[in-house]
Amino acid sequence: MKMKKITLPALFSTFFAFVSLFAGGALADQPKPWQMGFQDPASPVMEKLVNLHDYLLVMCVVVCVFVLLLLTYVCIRFRASKNPIPSKTTHNALIEVIWTVIPILILVAIVIPSWKLINYMDKTDKADVTLKAIGYQWYWGYEYMDGPGKGIHFESLMKLEHPDKGQESLQLQKGEPRNLEVDNQVVLPIESNIRVLTTAADVIHSWSIPAFGVKLDAVPGKVNETWVRITKVGDYYGQCSQLCGSRHAFMPIHIHAVSKEDYAKWVEKKDKELNIKPEAVAADGKKTEENKTK
Numbered sequence: 081m082k083m084k085k086i087t088l089p090a091l092f093s094t095f096f097a098f099v100s101l102f103a104g105g106a107l108a109d110q111p112k113p114w115q116m117g118f119q120d121p122a123s124p125v126m127e128k129l130v131n132l133h134d135y136l137l138v139m140c141v142v143v144c145v146f147v148l149l150l151l152t153y154v155c156i157r158f159r160a161s162k163n164p165i166p167s168k169t170t171h172n173a174l175i176e177v178i179w180t181v182i183p184i185l186i187l188v189a190i191v192i193p194s195w196k197l198i199n200y201m202d203k204t205d206k207a208d209v210t211l212k213a214i215g216y217q218w219y220w221g222y223e224y225m226d227g228p229g230k231g232i233h234f235e236s237l238m239k240l241e242h243p244d245k246g247q248e249s250l251q252l253q254k255g256e257p258r259n260l261e262v263d264n265q266v267v268l269p270i271e272s273n274i275r276v277l278t279t280a281a282d283v284i285h286s287w288s289i290p291a292f293g294v295k296l297d298a299v300p301g302k303v304n305e306t307w308v309r310i311t312k313v314g315d316y317y318g319q320c321s322q323l324c325g326s327r328h329a330f331m332p333i334h335i336h337a338v339s340k341e342d343y344a345k346w347v348e349k350k351d352k353e354l355n356i357k358p359e360a361v362a363a364d365g366k367k368t369e370e371n372k373t374k
Contacts, residue, residue, distance in 0.1 A: 109314055118130055121293070121311075122312050122314065124311070125308065128200065129293045132193055132194065135193065139186070139190070201293070202305075204273045204275060204309075207273050207307065208227050208228075208272040208274065209227040209269065209272055209275070211223075211224060211266065211275070212224075212225050212279070213278045213287045213298065214278075214281060215278070215279070215287070215324070216235075218327035218331050219236060220235070220262075220320075221235045221281075222236060222264075225277065228343065231351070232350045233354075236333075237250060237264075238260075239256060239261045239263060240252060241258065249263055259330065260332045262333075266333070267336045267337075267343060268338075268343070269343035270339060271310070273309050274309065274310070276307060278299075278304045280299055283300065284298065284324060285297070285320050287321075288318045288319060288321040288333070289316055289335060290318060292335075298322075310335075313337050314337055317332060318332070318335075
């Protein structure tokens with residue numbers, strides 16, 4: 081029976097499939113004990129980040145294996161017992177060109193996809209919803225600046241296992257993740273381009289949602305911008321990722337992603353709670369004359 085030839089790509093595919101058997105169970109939209117891989121991607125940006133990571137990992141493995149084989153060959157081929165009179169060669173033009181050109185090509189192969197991804201992550205020109213996240217010591221404030229939900233604003237504090245008297249609304253309920261659940265969740269629609277703006281009122285914070293591939297600093301006196309397009313309904317958790325004081329570890333973020341229909345219902349409910357009068361909008365998306373005069 082003729083044996084099938086094993087190729088290098090097939091070997092790598094087998095290796096990563098084997099690793100995924102152990103790491104796959106830990107992937108989730110929130111951190112898990114002993115998690116070794118990324119959370120499940122829930123946005124195009126995170127999908128591209130994972131793909132770039134896997135591409136670079138393969139490249140690193142290839143380089144490391146090549147260097148290991150080369151060192152092994154040199155150690156065996158040029159060992160003292162086989163070369164009692166060592167070579168006095170000081171220059172080899174061909175080898176010097178090779179070890180200069182190959183690293184340059186490797187760096188170019190890293191820079192090009194990285195640069196494309198950085199530009200892709202920057203911002204969106206057509207946003208359906210604009211969310212502003214404001215960092216405080218130590219909680220988040222949110223304002224819906226544009227699109228459906230404009231005018232909605234609230235503060236989001238971490239729920240506690242043992243809240244103080246008068247903070248019953250912050251009581252952590254059974255089944256809710258400790259140090260990740262909040263009293264007011266950020267509700268966002270799926271399959272919509274969402275512009276995210278961040279700033280801070282006191283010190284530097286960082287708004288980070290791993291499943292979205294978003295990590296954006298919130299700097300006092302400055303507004304930073306990024307975007308996200310959520311692909312799956314669900315609950316996604318993050319935390320402040322910039323050391324901002326004694327309670328830095330207790331600034332969680334909870335994004336509740338819903339369908340566009342459910343988002344419209346939530347907006348209507350919040351508008352009633354906050355007594356926000358929705359703007360009248362014509363079929364072409366422009367404000368009507370009645371609202372322009374108000």
